[in-house]
Amino acid sequence: MVEFKGTKSSWGLVAKLFHWSLALLLFWQVATGISLHNMEFSPLKMGFIISHKFFGTLVFSLVVLRLMWKYIFNSHPKYENIPLFHKLVSNLVHFLLYGLVIFIPIQGTYMTWLEGGDVHLLGLIKIPSLIEENFILYPQALAIHYYSALLLTALFSLHIVAALYHRFFINDKYGVWKRMAFGRNKV
DSSP states (O other), X not given: OOOSSOOSSOOOHHHHHHHHHHHHHHHHHHHHHHHHHHOOSSHHHHXXXXXXXXXXXXXXXXXXXXXXXXXXXXXXXXXXXXXXXXXXXXXXXXXXXXXXXXXXXXXXXXXXXXXXOOEEETTTEEEOOSSOOOTTTHHHHHHHHHHHHHHHHHHHHHHHHHHHIIIIISTTTTOHHHHHSSSOOOO
């Protein structure tokens, strides 16, 4: 039977769907964002910018929904046997990841407004600009956006390495991999 909410040994189907869909979206966003940073102006770049903005608002929306699900509706797996160091590092990395995936789309919206562009939530709802166009501040905002994405990439990579460490190096002895993986995982 599929558990939609978390249990003592699993995050549950909804949390897993949020986790893995956000992972794929973030991978796409970082890859296109870094490519955009290094592309010359062209129609192709404009197309990437439009999709990057759409997916940025999608990431933001999914993160907000995921946090609501995680802290309001979902039960959390128990991590009683995990060493304190692992818990502390995991909590810090997750806190920073959530902070960045909330900050970066907000900062991208700010950057878009600075250049005089529009932002549409999920391509549908125009978010009224809260600031005026400012081409002097735009390059600084672009740099912050870019370096924040690089920091996100580093933390995302650390998260992946930690997951692989749990799965393959210590044979998931704490059940960390199994709690977020789909299907029946025999480790």
